[in-house]
Amino acid sequence: MDFDEFIEILKGINIKITPARLAILSIFDKAEKHLSIDEIYMMAKKDVPNLGIATTYRTVKLLCDAGIIEKHNFEDCETLYEKKTVKNHSHIIDMESKEVEEFTSEKIKKAILEIAQDLGYDLVNYRLELYCHKK
Numbered sequence: 001m002d003f004d005e006f007i008e009i010l011k012g013i014n015i016k017i018t019p020a021r022l023a024i025l026s027i028f029d030k031a032e033k034h035l036s037i038d039e040i041y042m043m044a045k046k047d048v049p050n051l052g053i054a055t056t057y058r059t060v061k062l063l064c065d066a067g068i069i070e071k072h073n074f075e076d077c078e079t080l081y082e083k084k085t086v087k088n089h090s091h092i093i094d095m096e097s098k099e100v101e102e103f104t105s106e107k108i109k110k111a112i113l114e115i116a117q118d119l120g121y122d123l124v125n126y127r128l129e130l131y132c133h134k135k
């Protein structure tokens with residue numbers, strides 16, 4: 001999804017495009033990592049100086065509800081958000097630095113598909129989080 005598609009989604013569900021929403025949308029459009037509320041707030045404040053933390057929370061929740069961004073509650077990490085992508089990916093969490101990286105594995109996907117099939121299900125989605133210590 002790109003920025004224009006985000007805007008179309010919001011218009012489609014009758015959500016007004018405010019400066020705060022626009023600023024937060026564009027942060028997610030450009031973000032290359034998973035962001036905490038504080039990070040989103042600090043970045044958005046540069047464009048919208050009168051932005052408050054409560055508005056940031058509300059806007060992020062609204063974008064989650066609209067299916068534009070995704071919320072992650074990784075163990076022992078603060079809540080992180082990222083742009084919802086079409087491509088399913090898994091996360092690897094460094095337990096010391098709390099850095100979160102993404103990976104995809106066709107091997108794992110195939111295995112999970114097979115497990116679901118064997119149990120009599122059609123797989124709709126899956127989530128995989130690896131908690132690791134760096135070697």
Ligand SMILES: [Zn+2]
Pocket residue numbers: 034082089091102
């Ligand atoms: Zn991710």
